[in-house]
Structures are given as structure tokens and as C-alpha cells.
Amino acid sequence: MLSSPVYECSSGHVTCARCYGESADNACSYCDVTGCTRSRAVEEFLYGISFSCRNQQYGCNAFLLHDQMRAHEQSCHHDPCFCPVPRCGFAGQTYELESHLATLHRWDVVKFRYGESFEVPVHKPAVFCCEDYGELFHIVSSREGYGTALSMICIRPDNACKEEFMYELKIPAGGRHRLQMQSTVWNTSLRYGIGEGSDVFLLVPDKLPGNESGSVVEVCINKAAASEASY
Numbered sequence: 001m002l003s004s005p006v007y008e009c010s011s012g013h014v015t016c017a018r019c020y021g022e023s024a025d026n027a028c029s030y031c032d033v034t035g036c037t038r039s040r041a042v043e044e045f046l047y048g049i050s051f052s053c054r055n056q057q058y059g060c061n062a063f064l065l066h067d068q069m070r071a072h073e074q075s076c077h078h079d080p081c082f083c084p085v086p087r088c089g090f091a092g093q094t095y096e097l098e099s100h101l102a103t104l105h106r107w108d109v110v111k112f113r114y115g116e117s118f119e120v121p122v123h124k125p126a127v128f129c130c131e132d133y134g135e136l137f138h139i140v141s142s143r144e145g146y147g148t149a150l151s152m153i154c155i156r157p158d159n160a161c162k163e164e165f166m167y168e169l170k171i172p173a174g175g176r177h178r179l180q181m182q183s184t185v186w187n188t189s190l191r192y193g194i195g196e197g198s199d200v201f202l203l204v205p206d207k208l209p210g211n212e213s214g215s216v217v218e219v220c221i222n223k224a225a226a227s228e229a230s231y
């Protein structure tokens, strides 16, 4: 089956249907000549070429026609997650990333279950692995003024099934006080790094009463009900 049409101008420049459609007067996107015509010959040539999967370097050997490849990449089992440690560059399956973080970076791996609270130190890097489904979570912490900003990410492949997670963080703050927040987990493969992170975070002041030494945060992660997940 052929994919979207391809257009050719009188000078021989080839334009895909989208770029052709985007120009105001259906002009060639290279030389602005108007009156491009559809080129079946170029279409057949282009869509007859097989491509390797974008995950070839991560172990996928699929070699398919353009259209088939697009469908394949939506469900390719080799779609990787990337290591959150800056400049590391490691990419692999979720379980490979988990053992990479544990062995190479000496991160703690904390097993947990959805809906059950667990405690982790704020300043020690750790990854949380769901005991039942194997999803990986991590608290991103960054400096914000006089405190540390905490937010949660789920490290999963770009083509993983749509899933929404909620998380809750609680930090005791001496006496009857505590800091607490609830938000949506940011799903990311970390292909482009952590970047700015999430806009929503829990700010833990450096001088939090009752929590000066070795802050501990209580974490609870939940799967959002299907109806709450945004598609």
C-alpha cells in the first residue's frame, strides 16, 4: 500500500504532501514554483525502499517498508529508556536500565507496590521499581533558591502504552507539621534528558524544622483510573 502522495515541480524538486499542502498556493517548498504535479514514479520509488528500525542500535533487526515501519515502531519491543545520569548515555530496556543504575551508578533500587507508601532518603539517588509490573520511577531533585525541588518521573519507552500515574510525597517537618504534595507523574523515556523537569514540584527548604539531618520522604504512587487518564 502506498503512503501519502508526493509532488514534483517543473524543476524536479520533490515535496511531500504535508509540505505541499502547507504552502499557501501549493508551491514547491524549495524554489516556490507553483503547479507541482503528483509523481507516481517517485512515490513508488520512495515507498518501495525498506528501512531499518530506529531501534537498530538497541537490538532490533526489523527491516521494513516505510508504512510497515511506522506501524512497527509504535510497538517495537526494543524502544529504549535512557539513563537519567547526566552524560552517561546508556539506553536499554526498563529492566536493563534498572540493573545499570544499580550496578554502574550504585543507585538504590526500591521495590514497591501501587497504593502502598514507602520511605526513601531525599538526597540519595534511587529508582523505584514496581514489583508487579516492573515500571521504573525516580524522584528528580534540583536546587530551587533555598531548597530542593522534588518531582516524580516514570522512565518508560516512548511507545509504551498510555498510562497515567499519580504520586504523593510527604515530608515530616517537626511537631505537627509536614510538607505534602500530590501530582501527576511525568512519563518520559529521557531521550532528551531531564531538562527543566516538571513545573509542579515539592519544595523542601534547606532549614526544615525537625528534618535537618538526612531528610526522608514518604512516597506513594498510584495508577490513575482509566477514565482519569488523558488520551
Ligand SMILES: [Zn+2]
Pocket (backbone or CB within 6 Å): 053, 054, 055, 056, 060, 061, 062, 072, 073, 076, 077, 078
Ligand atoms: Zn524495531
Ligand SMILES: [Zn+2]
Pocket (backbone or CB within 6 Å): 083, 084, 085, 088, 089, 090, 100, 101, 104, 105
Ligand atoms: Zn548510566
